[in-house]
Amino acid sequence: MTDDTDRAAALLREHRESIDRLDAILVYTLAERFTHTQAVGRLKAEHSLPPSDPSREARQIERLEWLAKEADLDPEFAKKFLGFIISEVIRHHEKLQN
Numbered sequence: 001m002t003d004d005t006d007r008a009a010a011l012l013r014e015h016r017e018s019i020d021r022l023d024a025i026l027v028y029t030l031a032e033r034f035t036h037t038q039a040v041g042r043l044k045a046e047h048s049l050p051p052s053d054p055s056r057e058a059r060q061i062e063r064l065e066w067l068a069k070e071a072d073l074d075p076e077f078a079k080k081f082l083g084f085i086i087s088e089v090i091r092h093h094e095k096l097q098n
């Protein structure tokens with residue numbers, strides 16, 4: 001192998017190590033988020049509150065769009081990602097009410 005390909009291989013390995021660490025952060029962060037949303041779901045079930053709260057979601061989406069722009073992340077992607085997570089949370093909350 002040439003020096004150039006050795007350097008490229010080392011860089012690739014370093015990036016992938018960072019990606020693996022960031023994936024772990026994402027998984028632990030999501031798990032922590034679900035711990036709190038499950039607690040919210042139990043509170044809602046105990047107090048006969050609806051599983052979803054569209055006004056809260058609208059505020060979160062607005063905030064997330066702002067954060068995404070600040071972070072140079074595609075805001076449309078960020079919105080889709082949050083929407084995906086919230087729909088899973090609402091599914092959990094609906095289950096807790098049955």
Ligand SMILES: C=C(O[C@@H]1C=C(C(=O)O)C=C[C@H]1O)C(=O)O
Nearest residue numbers: 037040051052053056057086089
């Ligand atoms: C967690 C809640 O329940 C739902 C899920 C949300 C979320 O995952 O962020 C936000 C609003 C609700 O539709 C909540 O009401 O705070």
